Amino acid sequence: MSARTKPAWMSREHEIFQDTTRKFFAAELTPNIERWRAQGMVDRAFWPKAAEFGLLGATAPEEWGGAGADRGYDVIIAYEQTRAGDTGWGWSVHNICLHYILAYGTAEQQARWVPRLISGEIIPAIAMTEPGTGSDLQSIQTTAIQDGSDYRLSGSKIFVSNGQSANLIIVAAKTDPQARARGISLIGVETDATGGFSRGRNLAKIGMKGQDTSELFFDQVRVPRANLLGGQEGRGFSQLMSQLAWERLVIGVLAVGAMDAMLAETLTHVRQRKAFDQRLMDFQNSRFKLAEAKTKLEVTRSFIDDCVARLLAGNLDAPTASMAKWWGSQMQCEVADECLQLFGGYGYMLEYPIAHFYADARVQKIFGGTNEIQKELIARSLDT
Numbered sequence: 105m106s107a108r109t110k111p112a113w114m115s116r117e118h119e120i121f122q123d124t125t126r127k128f129f130a131a132e133l134t135p136n137i138e139r140w141r142a143q144g145m146v147d148r149a150f151w152p153k154a155a156e157f158g159l160l161g162a163t164a165p166e167e168w169g170g171a172g173a174d175r176g177y178d179v180i181i182a183y184e185q186t187r188a189g190d191t192g193w194g195w196s197v198h199n200i201c202l203h204y205i206l207a208y209g210t211a212e213q214q215a216r217w218v219p220r221l222i223s224g225e226i227i228p229a230i231a232m233t234e235p236g237t238g239s240d241l242q243s244i245q246t247t248a249i250q251d252g253s254d255y256r257l258s259g260s261k262i263f264v265s266n267g268q269s270a271n272l273i274i275v276a277a278k279t280d281p282q283a284r285a286r287g288i289s290l291i292g293v294e295t296d297a298t299g300g301f302s303r304g305r306n307l308a309k310i311g312m313k314g315q316d317t318s319e320l321f322f323d324q325v326r327v328p329r330a331n332l333l334g335g336q337e338g339r340g341f342s343q344l345m346s347q348l349a350w351e352r353l354v355i356g357v358l359a360v361g362a363m364d365a366m367l368a369e370t371l372t373h374v375r376q377r378k379a380f381d382q383r384l385m386d387f388q389n390s391r392f393k394l395a396e397a398k399t400k401l402e403v404t405r406s407f408i409d410d411c412v413a414r415l416l417a418g419n420l421d422a423p424t425a426s427m428a429k430w431w432g433s434q435m436q437c438e439v440a441d442e443c444l445q446l447f448g449g450y451g452y453m454l455e456y457p458i459a460h461f462y463a464d465a466r467v468q469k470i471f472g473g474t475n476e477i478q479k480e481l482i483a484r485s486l487d488t
């Protein structure tokens with residue numbers, strides 16, 4: 105993942121993949137970022153393009169059309185996307201949903217959904233958060249009540265990434281409304297075949313403007329029981345929890361990619377711009393701030409690379425992944441703030457990429473479980 109030296113977990117094949125992915129993003133993603141921000145979502149046509157390049161199924165089994173590669177390839181995609189300055193394309197949500205289905209889906213669900221996820225025909229979303237509850241997932245109110253061979257799904261969700269474009273939404277709902285965690289199930293809603301489903305606003309955000317993040321409404325939506333992920337009720341909460349280490353590590357990876365890009369942008373600026381007859385780079389304050397930013401970046405990179413190595417060895421534990429999430433996002437926000445400051449007034453202008461990096465960074469401390477929740481989880485592991 106390193107911009108400078110190759111981490112121990114990276115093979116020659118990883119490096120080649122990183123190089124070609126960077127070129128693909130430079131040609132197909134970077135030129136569209138501004139337009140996607142303006143329209144509030146990426147072009148649907150980008151998904152099959154990315155699929156053709158191999159970005160949607162790199163780590164899915166070959167039997168379903170994937171490349172069967174290790175998760176290091178997913179790390180590279182996440183890193184390169186954010187390093188390219190894009191936060192619009194909902195690749196990481198796609199990747200999370202794909203791996204839910206691979207890990208828990210029945211053979212029939214995998215055959216029905218995985219090949220179409222890998223080809224870019226299905227754009228997925230995961231809908232857990234509700235207007236009344238986010239951190240306290242066990243308190244969700246959305247219900248899925250059995251009705252013959254169907255469920256009737258009722259409730260509303262909010263802040264759903266890919267919410268406007270998704271055509272397969274994995275919904276967390278209570279199949280047993282009296283129970284807390286054990287009452288939760290995950291149900292795949294195919295939006296094209298479903299009455300009673302509607303999308304709310306594409307929410308206006310302070311950053312991530314190219315990402316469609318939405319409200320979703322379910323009014324007695326009929327969903328076949330065959331869409332219950334894994335086929336057994338009450339498993340949803342533990343299914344969500346057992347994928348969290350990856351989801352949290354990815355946020356740390358995104359942070360490293362963003363910090364690499366912000367630092368490069370800022371160095372270019374401070375070497376060019378002058379004040380009081382000298383380069384901004386020559387002020388001791390600028391030098392110290394940049395030295396601090398670089399140190400934060402490299403310390404974070406080392407830890408995240410270590411987490412990736414643990415993941416690949418199959419022993420990344422949940423508290424360590426929580427550390428990767430909160431630490432990475434915290435450093436990203438601090439570096440964004442200091443880098444923006446070195447741009448002066450230009451840093452506040454949206455025509456400068458640093459302004460977008462700053463605005464995009466903030467949500468990293470909120471989604472994927474807030475940083476307060478991560479600290480709570482780490483603390484719990486210290487008190488056993």
Ligand SMILES: Cc1cc2nc3c(=O)[nH]c(=O)nc-3n(C[C@H](O)[C@H](O)[C@H](O)COP(=O)(O)OP(=O)(O)OC[C@H]3O[C@@H](n4cnc5c(N)ncnc54)[C@H](O)[C@@H]3O)c2cc1C
Binds near residue numbers: 197230236237265474
């Ligand atoms: C851009 C964006 C994209 C998102 N994408 C998705 C998505 O695709 N799917 C999805 O389901 N959700 C998504 N979310 C929702 C996100 O995961 C939640 O916003 C997040 O989990 C926090 O929940 P909340 O907003 O309800 O805040 P709350 O849970 O109300 O928290 C408010 C504050 O209270 C603090 N707090 C809560 N509980 C505790 C506690 N026990 N101890 C200490 N402090 C606590 C929190 O840390 C926070 O500071 C997205 C959010 C955003 C902004």
